[in-house]
Amino acid sequence: PFDVATGAGGETHQHVDPRQPGQARALTSAQGLPVADGQNSLRHGARGPGLLEDLLLREKITHFDHERIPERVVHARGSAAHGSFECLQDCSDITRAHFLGQKGRKTPVFARFSTVAGGAGSVDTPRDVRGFAVKFYTEQGNFDLVGNNVPVFFVQDAIKFPDLIHAVKMEPDRGFPQAASAHDTFWDFISLMPESLHMVMWAMSDRALPRSLRMMDGFGVHTFKVVDAEGRWQFVKFHWRADLGVQSTTWHEAVTLAGADPDFHRRDLWEAIDRGDCPSWTLGLQVFDQATADDLPFDVLDPTKLVPEERVPIRTVGRMVLDRNPDNFFAETEQVAFCPSHLVPGFDFSNDPLLQGRLFSYLDTQLSRLGGPNFHQRLINAPRCPFHHHQRDAQGQMQVPRGRVAYEPNTLDPTGPRETPQGFASLAATDEGPKARLRAESFADHHTQARQFHRSLTPPEQRHLAAAIAFELGQVRTPAVRQRVLGHLALIDDALLAEVCRRLGVEAGRVAPATPVRAPRDADPSPALSQLAS
Ligand code: HEM
Numbered sequence: 144p145f146d147v148a149t150g151a152g153g154e155t156h157q158h159v160d161p162r163q164p165g166q167a168r169a170l171t172s173a174q175g176l177p178v179a180d181g182q183n184s185l186r187h188g189a190r191g192p193g194l195l196e197d198l199l200l201r202e203k204i205t206h207f208d209h210e211r212i213p214e215r216v217v218h219a220r221g222s223a224a225h226g227s228f229e230c231l232q233d234c235s236d237i238t239r240a241h242f243l244g245q246k247g248r249k250t251p252v253f254a255r256f257s258t259v260a261g262g263a264g265s266v267d268t269p270r271d272v273r274g275f276a277v278k279f280y281t282e283q284g285n286f287d288l289v290g291n292n293v294p295v296f297f298v299q300d301a302i303k304f305p306d307l308i309h310a311v312k313m314e315p316d317r318g319f320p321q322a323a324s325a326h327d328t329f330w331d332f333i334s335l336m337p338e339s340l341h342m343v344m345w346a347m348s349d350r351a352l353p354r355s356l357r358m359m360d361g362f363g364v365h366t367f368k369v370v371d372a373e374g375r376w377q378f379v380k381f382h383w384r385a386d387l388g389v390q391s392t393t394w395h396e397a398v399t400l401a402g403a404d405p406d407f408h409r410r411d412l413w414e415a416i417d418r419g420d421c422p423s424w425t426l427g428l429q430v431f432d433q434a435t436a437d438d439l440p441f442d443v444l445d446p447t448k449l450v451p452e453e454r455v456p457i458r459t460v461g462r463m464v465l466d467r468n469p470d471n472f473f474a475e476t477e478q479v480a481f482c483p484s485h486l487v488p489g490f491d492f493s494n495d496p497l498l499q500g501r502l503f504s505y506l507d508t509q510l511s512r513l514g515g516p517n518f519h520q521r522l523i524n525a526p527r528c529p530f531h532h533h534q535r536d537a538q539g540q541m542q543v544p545r546g547r548v549a550y551e552p553n554t555l556d557p558t559g560p561r562e563t564p565q566g567f568a569s570l571a572a573t574d575e576g577p578k579a580r581l582r583a584e585s586f587a588d589h590h591t592q593a594r595q596f597h598r599s600l601t602p603p604e605q606r607h608l609a610a611a612i613a614f615e616l617g618q619v620r621t622p623a624v625r626q627r628v629l630g631h632l633a634l635i636d637d638a639l640l641a642e643v644c645r646r647l648g649v650e651a652g653r654v655a656p657a658t659p660v661r662a663p664r665d666a667d668p669s670p671a672l673s674q675l676a677s
Pocket residue numbers: 214215216217218221255256257273274275276289290291296300301302304362363364365479480481497498500501504505508509512
């Protein structure tokens with residue numbers, strides 16, 4: 144097997160650079176053929192037809208024709224940078240993750256920030272949630288923390304994710320709008336999915352209009368698990384705090400910037416790093432045991448809820464600094480493949496039903512986006528620790544492993560890879576219950592945290608939020624959709640409803656509150672959607 148770190152076990156391909164210092168390099172074909180004329184295609188006579196024989200034209204045009212790969216189905220527009228993560232506190236009391244095991248230990252990282260809804264060529268400043276994905280190249284393999292700049296999510300179950308995204312993205316017949324939210328399909332879906340209301344509050348707040356990618360927080364969203372060397376586990380939530388603080392634009396600034404400089408965030412990140420003004424974030428963990436989880440008034444497996452810091456304080460564990468721009472946008476920012484299932488010993492997943500679906504989705508999409516199962520060999524995706532396995536062949540194979548043995552156990556390759564007791568092992572668990580499509584009753588409260596979020600805002604922030612909802616609903620063409628959303632606001636906060644209604648010119652007293660929705664009960668696994676739509 145090929146060892147990427149040492150190069151042992153495989154052929155390495157050296158690029159020969161025949162230049163003397165200061166000399167230009169010879170232009171060649173992809174096969175290395177030196178090119179004497181790169182300005183003219185081969186033709187029969189100065190004004191005659193082109194010739195099929197023209198190997199240079201055909202090779203160049205063919206490669207160009209295939210330059211584009213599918214963009215990410217979500218988070219297509221992103222900007223990224225390299226950097227490092229420094230452990231600020233030995234965390235071996237809670238996790239055996241090596242990169243958190245010693246104060247001062249440094250781990251290389253690559254971080255990509257993104258909008259969610261727009262395509263790769265869309266603008267940087269729309270009202271949208273921002274992706275916040277970090278790949279840690281640790282000595283135990285790659286650990287990806289694939290988060291957002293909002294601590295909760297729109298839906299509780301992965302099976303609703305394609306519906307959410309189809310409602311958010313441009314409408315399929317007309318191809319517009321590109322914006323995240325300002326249209327009937329988004330608000331129609333929201334009005335029928337009250338579990339989304341908490342996240343909608345965040346998405347309508349100033350958090351969804353970051354001033355800079357350097358000035359936003361990040362969150363792992365789901366509850367994960369930390370596991371120590373003895374196999375004891377606790378729950379954990381991840382928090383990135385921007386050392387520059389959270390800053391936002393106003394709506395008018397965001398709209399103006401979208402026209403004046405569609406690359407505003409990408410340029411800002413690049414230029415800041417280029418001038419040595421390197422952005423940094425502090426990583427904190429909320430760690431809590433099962434008894435604390437049982438005592439909270441919501442389910443910690445529900446990704447539409449956050450765990451209040453006054454109940455579980457954040458423990459600062461490290462700091463990330465981004466200090467190097469990518470060398471090549473396509474090779475790195477575009478081809479990087481984050482995946483929530485890339486984890487290291489010392490962490491494990493919870494049963495959050497959104498997380499469980501994500502564990503499948505990312506590898507699956509990357510198989511088609513990045514052309515087959517060898518995308519992990521690209522430099523941006525490859526682990527920086529030695530890795531040895533028996534996977535072989537397939538599209539895009541870059542390695543040249545030696546030997547006849549590509550299986551285990553075996554007796555023919557005594558020095559080949561073997562299982563190790565220090566390796567990753569999923570936590571043992573016993574789960575009981577019927578096999579059915581269920582949602583726990585503990586996932587049913589969709590309004591309390593939405594209300595708490597609204598009340599935590601300052602008066603100007605509350606005004607911005609009400610203005611945003613009123614603007615968005617003002618774009619909605621279907622009156623019944625608008626009415627249903629207003630009905631949900633009535634269950635969140637009277638003052639918010641009053642302000643939105645005032646801006647829309649609607650009488651708040653005439654808004655019929657939505658019927659509070661109970662989540663599907665364990666006893667009744669097939670609730671009618673009409674119940675949700677009331
Ligand atoms: C990207 C699926 C929920 C954060 C993606 C991609 C897919 C996907 C298919 C494109 C990946 C690629 O082409 O490389 C899903 C599904 C979800 C879900 C099925 C729910 C069931 C979430 C949540 C978060 C999140 C809850 C935040 C905690 C991200 C980020 C990216 C991304 C940051 C962009 C990564 C990058 O920069 O390359 N998601 N997602 N997603 N997702 Fe999710």
